Amino acid sequence: MAYGKFQTLEEVLIKFDIEMKTEKFLKEMHFEIVTALSDFLQENLSDRRNYINENSICETIISPFLNLVSRKHNLPVWSHIKFDVAESEGLTGTPDFLIAPLSKTGVNFTTPVVCITEVKKENFEEGWTQALSEMIAAQKFNGTTEKPIYGIATSGAMWQFGKLLDKQFNMDPRLYSATLNVQQVLDVLNWLLGEAKKNLS
Secondary structure, three states, rough: OOOOOOOOOHHHHOOOOEEEEEOOHHHHOOHHHHHHHHHHHHHHOOOOHOOHHHHHHHHHHHHHHHHHHHHHOOEEEOOOOOOOOOOHHHOEEOOOOEEEEEEOOOEOOOOOOEEEOOOOOOOHHHHHHHHHHHHHHHHHHHHHOOOOEEEEOOOOOEEEEEEEEEEEEEEOOOEEOOOOHHHHHHHHHHHHHHHHHOOOO
């Protein structure tokens, strides 16, 4: 799914006066997973049928990773939900995934803390163009720039992470391979969601 009306990452940075840096900030926190689930993730990563289109990648590869870890942190994963925040600024569309607490009504979300974009054809530039647009929209939706919003750009096989705080966007330069190390991606996600949840208190 597409989000935002921007063609390049630079366009987003200039439009919203965001300073970008590429510094390592990620850590790992061990995520306990039974062998059967680990094997399930690995099999999905290895099955070529799961890469036929973006919907298949989202449903069979990205979603299981996100849901496994987010469940531990009691943070729901919202899939393909309209997130129109500021049409005049180009911040409209449907993110692939948002991670955000459940509202009191139980049918909507509040305070998005992580925005996830599926990367098409390994084009991480395009993926981050959408992800950063969503992260800026999340800042506006939450009504504050003083708490970090985390972003993930992933092809399913490869994962990259970023953080937006105020007007500074930090993209961790490391790419994590789920095909080579399922556990490491789970450990990074576990740490990231733990950090994100702290900002809800």
